Amino acid sequence: MFQLGKTIVSEDIIEKEFVCNLASCKGACCIEGEAGAPLTEEEVLILKNIYPKVKPYLRPEGIKAIENQGTHIKTDLSELETPLVDGKECAYVTFLGNGTASCGIEDAFNDGQIDFKKPISCHLYPIRVQEYSEFSAVNYHKWPICDAACSLGNELKVPVYKFTKEALIRKFGLNWFLQLEKLVSEL
Numbered sequence: 001m002f003q004l005g006k007t008i009v010s011e012d013i014i015e016k017e018f019v020c021n022l023a024s025c026k027g028a029c030c031i032e033g034e035a036g037a038p039l040t041e042e043e044v045l046i047l048k049n050i051y052p053k054v055k056p057y058l059r060p061e062g063i064k065a066i067e068n069q070g071t072h073i074k075t076d077l078s079e080l081e082t083p084l085v086d087g088k089e090c091a092y093v094t095f096l097g098n099g100t101a102s103c104g105i106e107d108a109f110n111d112g113q114i115d116f117k118k119p120i121s122c123h124l125y126p127i128r129v130q131e132y133s134e135f136s137a138v139n140y141h142k143w144p145i146c147d148a149a150c151s152l153g154n155e156l157k158v159p160v161y162k163f164t165k166e167a168l169i170r171k172f173g174l175n176w177f178l179q180l181e182k183l184v185s186e187l
Helices: 041-057 060-069 104-110 120-124 144-156 165-172 174-186
Strands: 002-004 007-009 093-095 101-103 127-131 136-140
Touching (some): 041 060, 093 104, 120 127, 127 165, 165 174
Antiparallel strands (some): 093 101, 127 136
């Protein structure tokens, strides 16, 4: 672990390699697991505002889940998340013709309908950020469904921090990322 500004960063994000391999996993991270994508308070407001523009991109099952549960849920631990369809996939998930999961939010963004790409937790994956009062913990999340992404990252020699560069800049800013790159070059 090392400190960078108000973040404590796991060395795994510079030592581990990762490149999403959608051909292999079919977007399982949007389908597997026991919870929706973590959301920030700001994202909750954004999702409420953009839902009418995202709705046309969603599957009927996703629309029903959102209309029954809301554009977000609050867990028993007061954590904010995207709702799920029948306790399974994210309500915002869509599927391509080959069965690969996609994101209705990102589809609307890519079509220029909204200016919000997707929740930062999704954009950062496989990095997970835990917010504390004095700092943010930046960690690598290893999940067996991403083994093919680890293999592809290893083959292409792409460290996690480079794979998630755009998302890290979105979350922490360009200056933070440049400091991270400087630190990596000095190691």
